């Protein structure tokens with residue numbers, strides 16, 4: 001089969017999956033309240049309570065940005081971990097996940113540090129954090145930097161804690177970043193606790209498979225894959241050497 005035919009088939013395959021995922025999402029979000037109302041409902045949940053799937057589906061459907069936003073299963077896992085983590089959270093790649101983390105982790109006094117490399121996107125997320133007075137999120141504009149064999153965010157080292165317990169790894173975008181999400185461990189691994197949990201989205205894509213392979217050979221990690229109907233994510237437990 002020629003390379004062009006293969007590319008077309010692969011594009012059709014992913015388009016079909018994306019359309020199916022959207023249909024499924026809108027079914028689950030059917031009659032869910034509007035974004036503003038959902039944010040208020042989630043902000044007033046008792047600490048420790050996870051938003052329902054319908055609430056998360058409603059947020060996702062009204063957020064828009066479907067090509068770049070995490071899917072419902074990943075958001076649900078983010079929410080589950082945010083309500084139970086006992087230490088600070090690092091987020092790579094901001095968006096709806098930042099809002100959900102801020103609302104849920106903030107309820108039990110856990111702070112979020114989020115890295116974003118696109119100025120326009122940073123402003124959009126920052127405005128929403130301010131509009132809803134979500135104060136426990138430290139959102140940083142962190143341009144991508146050349147680290148030699150890979151690119152990754154230039155983190156504000158002086159401001160970051162030394163004991164991250166949860167990492168939401170959904171950026172930088174792999175298709176335009178040499179090394180994709182690989183830089184997380186070499187650049188910030190020394191700021192993680194023993195058994196820090198990394199939620200790596202899109203774990204079945206070629207670039208993320210390569211990231212997991214490199215992390216597994218270079219660091220002490222336990223990886224478990226969560227297969228979804230339309231993709232997968234990985235739960236990676238990291239143990240500093």
Ligand SMILES: C[S@@+](CC[C@H](N)C(=O)[O-])C[C@H]1O[C@@H](n2cnc3c(N)ncnc32)[C@H](O)[C@@H]1O
Nearest residue numbers: 068069070093094095096097118121170171173
């Ligand atoms: C996969 S997205 C992160 C999404 C976030 N975790 C969420 O669930 O909403 C990774 C990065 O893509 C970029 N991005 C998000 N939306 C975009 C858009 N519409 N166009 C171009 N880049 C976008 C942002 O820099 C973001 O940090």
